[in-house]
Amino acid sequence: MVVAILTDFGTADGFVAAMKGVILSINPAVTIVDVSHEVQPFNILEGALILKAHYRYFPPGTIFVAVVDPGVGSERRPLALRCGDYLFVGPDNGIMDLVVKEAQEPPQAVVIENRNVMLPRINNTFHGRDVFAPAAAHLSRGMALEDLGPAVEYTFRLNFPEVRREPGRVTGEIVYFDRFGNAVTNVPCGEFRCGMFREERVRVVSHFQAGERGKLNLVCGSFGFMELFVPMGNARETFRLELGEKIRLFGRGECP
Secondary structure (H helix, E strand, C coil), X not given: CEEEEEECCCCXXXXXXXXXXXXXXXXXXXXXXXXXXXXXXXXXXXXXXXXXXXXXXXXXXXXXXXXXXXXXXXCCCEEEEEECCEEEEEECCCCCHHXXXXXCCCCEEEECCCHHHCCCCCCCCCHHHHHHHHHHHHHHCCCCHHHCXXXXXXXXXXXXXCCEEECCEEEEEEEEECCCCCEEEEXXXXXXXXXXXXXXXXXXXXXXHHCCCCCXXXXXXXXXXXXXXXXXXXXXXXXXXXXXXXXXXXXXXXXX
């Protein structure tokens, strides 16, 4: 069984190690995989994008613990859910929204209320260690999802910007920058001929090395969305790109 962990904790303070220690104490046979611990602090959207981009490449049955949780200790609910072939554990704050949104069927969701699957003492600043990690560990040992707590209807929380679709074109915006400075948009990959950004035409290419050096290009990225990039460069720094900047992509017909 695999438990995969995604957080904004970083690795300097030992928070992730504590979560792993809890999981291994409950199920020493589990395999633990780090998805990322470098999500920008408190950035739920970034965590949701990373989770959505990578979960499907894990074996069916993998349990994901996704903890980007600025509301820890508040009234936000601790959730566990089954979505397709996977299980997810984390706060009810939208971190799982993009996974659920693309699923073919509604998820089976429960609120984690069973005190027997939590640590004896719960610190209201560290539910990742005291609530989510032990719940995931018990699931990895075969506990039924419904034994964690009562069933609830999943509610979308994330304010993820929707694209605007018009005949022959789609308008979206930059929602995330990866570590290479590539600008991930909210426009799903598709058969696009070109783009317009800051009133300049942008080529759509098939891979990074096909782009024009020193210029912005567009490619279908590994997140499943169209990305602005500079070959062997940092598009964010070079062009001082910002989150929320609009982009138009064109499909059928001639490009502007």
